[in-house]
Amino acid sequence: MSTSPIRRETTVADVAAVAKVSKAQAARALGGYGAVSSDVRSRVLKVAEQLGYHPNMLARSMNTGRSHTIGVVVGDIQNPYFSLAMRAISDTAQPAGYDVLLINTGEDVKAEQEAVRVLQDKRVDGYIIAPVLSDDNAHLRAVVDSGRPLVLLDRAVDGLEVDVIATASEQASFEAAQLLLEQGHERIAYISTLKARSDRYGSEKTLGSTPVAQRLGGMRRAFKEAGKEFPASLVRLNAGTDESIHEIVQELLAPPFGATAIMASDSVIALSALEEIANAGLTIPADLSFVMFDDLPWTRLLTPPLTVVSQPVYELGVAVATTLIHRMRGEQFSAEFDFHAQLIRRGSVAAPPHAETIIKRNSVSV
């Protein structure tokens, strides 16, 4: 072996010595700052190349105070919503010279607090967080107090004045509920992973300005306009696991509740719910109507294709990264992003089984 396996990495000092210049000059040439004559620069660079010099970013960061790393905290990187956003963040941050330290919390608040802690210790230059809870913010406040920029993805947090990049979904949700109401549905269920103190949704309870709150707001408005009462008992939160979703769906479909339509808050929930619906032997949309949030490619391949509410997830990711980058650079930045969800009508919504008026109308037209 020509190179010993355990060898010290070459440093600026090594390069400087061989190139016969001062450590400072070598550092300047290597770091690309300060004033260096082209003669010295080329000599230093050549020696560095020969010696296989690689700058130690840890040392550099310690001096400059910038790590050129951003911390991203999400609930579940496996969820297509987040992996797409992550892709966008990565695509945007990389060309700007930032790398991404990714922490997955499994939608657990304690893990999120821990994540923030780690990122602070590692001195990331900025944070992108999709917070689990909207009303527990001590750890997020600590980030803000640290003076490093934080941009929230998807959900705002009560009393925290930071940039929030999210999708306006009240209107799309309104339209979805309206569509269902027009078809004769009244018992419309909504299932979400959103963490809440209770699994049930009380209208009095504030869900903050989370997307879920917006969506329920849109639904309420549709019910109000239709002169019907919003079935708050059909809203289910904390739908974290496959099992819990299966249970929820069973319960919603059974007598006391008897949902005739289900709106799934994201694709992960939808997949579990659809599985359970199939298990129950129900056919969409004849027995049950279905709407899912997020427009994934496979929704078009189902029979019938799913009616969905699409969100500009990639664009959201780009926006959140762009905003953060501007903040980290200390630049003025006040772009107004206007992302809104959009209802895409496909085939999974129809009249409920026993809505006589609708069925009558259908039988006439068919």
Added chain:
Amino acid sequence: MSTSPIRRETTVADVAAVAKVSKAQAARALGGYGAVSSDVRSRVLKVAEQLGYHPNMLARSMNTGRSHTIGVVVGDIQNPYFSLAMRAISDTAQPAGYDVLLINTGEDVKAEQEAVRVLQDKRVDGYIIAPVLSDDNAHLRAVVDSGRPLVLLDRAVDGLEVDVIATASEQASFEAAQLLLEQGHERIAYISTLKARSDRYGSEKTLGSTPVAQRLGGMRRAFKEAGKEFPASLVRLNAGTDESIHEIVQELLAPPFGATAIMASDSVIALSALEEIANAGLTIPADLSFVMFDDLPWTRLLTPPLTVVSQPVYELGVAVATTLIHRMRGEQFSAEFDFHAQLIRRGSVAAPPHAETIIKRNSVSV
């Protein structure tokens, strides 16, 4: 404001001063190493708490040489295969005290080289890489030479003796091809994103020990056992974009090639291909049989449900992280992982349109 926005972070020295102990003792107490009396420790810890002390990991890493960070390089984090593996890596690394620096290469070799460079500079303790190419390894060799452990995910690289965690897929692929052959298919196409010099597959060309090579090997074996010639002209590589996949599918379906069955190398390809197949007005499995690699939840929801080759992706991720962690700790480790893909027969494979013998058999039994 009680706290000035621009303030220096509290350091060990600050804590030491207030606690009236030496910097060294404070550091020992805070860092949890060396010998510290319980009296000093508690005093130091209390002061640290009051002052809101947070260790500067950059400084610590510089001294210890360990950053407690692992670098993960993948082609496309948006691909469910990688996002699931990533989830597994994160779930495994976190409890072991490692964070993840994620770099997405977009399946571009230059980006991969750059990624490795960045990770080296940031002094990650170990690397998990799903290499784009199997025969271009200078940058990977540099990693090995640096003395920090590298574990390859999914694909081996020629001449690089490092741990490789991958799925054995020759047999499952053999069975898939066999299933198709039994049904009367001979013009079986295979579409992959694998980067190759040519889009076409020449049997003489070595694909290294990539999963694709294994899969094609399995298919060849099935053809050989059936006494048929393997249609190498129906193997398509470099299927990177939606457009290219659409084109490939169109071409494969048209006269010169006339594929009667398609095997999609991953879910991203499958989605594009299925879309194009639907556009072409073809019905699966009546007009065309279809097999996809990776068993995603939605494949069960299609009509017909897709016949797939499932891979233990999460387990793969856990294994790759576990292996790396052992290596980083310098522990002896030689667990034999035995991951193999598995054919799951569902409904997307049937006899090709004009296979008289099969059709005859069907019409008897139905």
Added chain:
DNA sequence: TTGAAAGCGCTAACAA
């Protein structure tokens, strides 16, 4: 168990 002092590899004053 404690403390003083050196040093990790780099950047940042300051002089020359």
Added chain:
DNA sequence: TTGTTAGCGCTTTCAA
């Protein structure tokens, strides 16, 4: 343009 000298915040000798 160059070099000298201090640090950055921590760990790590080495003595005491």
